[in-house]
Amino acid sequence: MTTHGAKPPRRPAGDGGTGRRPHGEGSSAAPASGRVDAGSSGAISRRAALGLAGAAAASGLAAPALAQTTIEWKMATAWPADLEGPGQSAQRICDAIALLSGGRMRVRLFPDGELVPATGIFDTVSAGTAQMGHAASAYWQAKMPAAVFFTAVPFGFLPHEHVTWIEQAGGQALWDKLYAPYGVRPFLAGNTGAQMGGWFTRPVETLEDLNGLKIRMPGLGGEIMRRLGATPVSLPPGELVQALSSGLIDAAEFLGPASDRALGFAGVSKLYYAPGFHDPNGANEMLVNSVAFDGLAEDLKAVVIAACRAETLLSMAESDWRNAQAFEALKTEDGVEVRAYPPEILAALRNTGVQVVASFADAGGLDRDIYKNYMRTLQTLAPWSSASTRLFLQGRET
Template sequence: MTTSTYSRRRALGLGVAAATGALAAPSLVRANATIDWKMVTSWQKNLPGPGVTAQRICDRIETLSGGRMRVRLSAAGELVPALGVLDAVAGGTAQMGHTASFFWQGKMPAAVFFTAIPFGLTPLEHMTWIEQGGGQALWDELYAPFGIKPVMAGNTGVQMGGWFKREITSLNDLAGLKIRMPGLGGEVLRRLGATPVALPPGEIFQALQSGVIDATEFLGPWSDQAMGFQKVAKYYYAPGFHEPNGTGEALFNKAALDGLPAELQAIVLEACRAENALALTESEWMNAGSLATLQEKDGVDVRFYPDDVLAGLRKESAAVLADFATRDPLSGRIYESYAAAIARLAPWSRVSVQRFLSARDGA
């Protein structure tokens, strides 16, 4: 039995146990009683970007419900580890979590498609795939064995390529590079000679400072500045080939969600949908300001990957993604759906957004 199979079966068992209590609870609660939930997250408390988003979702649920429902947030490490969110929600330790799907690549490889894919969909394109192109149904199917309902709940926008202690001038500079990069981007770099290192957000700065890693990616300028990476690395590369989108996910214990009255179910889901749009606009605004500060006050050197590096990254990304077509039936269907979304949306994005930006810049 594989680790992935064991994890799925274990989660199924935990989900059944959680379902019994969660479904029974509403019948024991008076109509005017307050429903208290727990949310666990993968982020430090109030971390600019996803940490702020997680707290706002909790606050919005309480406000929209008129105080009938409260969600208490536990930041990474307070109740469960940063990378323990999925198991905690599946097992009923918390009814809700806020995290990113690429953290679950070891349990279900295709989960990475629901955060970002190298050279994949942009934030608006990704949202369109989820909402209009069948992405949500596939996401639900993928997480169903864990007894979890996933939804979009925040977006940190287009990501930067990462912080490096030394310049990247050619593909040769990737050889032996120790870099924190989760998701498929890490696998792409591994195939090009780098060594991807898996680290939760709260451990990245110390690892970069101490030399455990030579480089790291995280999010965009706003969140990265708050993490302090500019203090130990001065080369800030773009584009974020590995994460052209930054979807955060809310995870719901399905039994607990189904056990809520219909109006409260609608409130918690709409709270996430509202935050998805608000967080993206906030990230765009704050990233612009933080990028200027990093360059003008912190002396950060913004660089662009050389053309041969991008070409190598693009080639290996295609090979990595192609593996999903034959991995297993569900992964294959997710890959095909995502590829179909790119094929449909990319020509329109080139005609509309890409051409307009070039025209606006006079390029």
């Protein structure tokens, strides 16, 4: 796995980062997009529709008075079809865009591997082959090391703090600047919540147990594990369970209990470690080709933004609820043993994590600017989070 230390030159993909004109503009009406389940994970429910209507009102959107030519886009995603959590988020955004646009704009969803593998989504959107892509920024670490800040940082922001950084403390402007050379616009588009520390095929009780451990852990967490003797392995979500079962890897982290259980980890491993030190926040992103986005009418631009924002809020609530239920089911129904990382290992992860993240201070340029802004925001939020959340939870648990 390429770590943050290797920084290839920033080179726009495809046609120089300008993108192509959006596919399908001026075409006839498209079929309904992607896969839709009848339950809460699929087609937009009445409650969700009301929420989207509120988002539309807040964004100043109005339903078109007359039917207009339908714009058809493609969305490549990093997730298996209808995967609980991020896969469903991507589908709901497609549905929301169709609803809020009054049918003027439709987005067809392509799960991982159907249009392009997960690792190729950024370049596909940059080139304009797909106008949208739903993934996590940590996937682009080899291309842009600082991209990991926009998914999660070890021992960094919690989900609501991450939203605060993006929306209030300058995170969005830095994110835009990072992706601009590639002709891509990024937006927050879902959050899977705090993650767990991974599934293991054998116990890890001392630091020596990490030596030679083959673990799927992308982003800065993988670099921390590498420095402690493990071997990070890069694999897309759809291959993780088979890789664990076959012995290709010894451990893997993906998301939280709900998505992990849906993917089938409990069938191949019974050791589930906590906490998710590497990903205390699970921000997902929507990549949009800049030329395609700029070619939209202003109200349709607002539709795309409103759909992403609404999904971020919904997914944060959904992830808390589903993860709580799945966490209990993993233990009581699936026979999974939840273990805490031993204090020796957790301390080493923390100390090494500080060094890994701090290395961005020496990177220079935009990477350093992102690091400094992130850390300044964390230092501003931390005392309030401690007083308002940590102390409250301590009191609630007594």
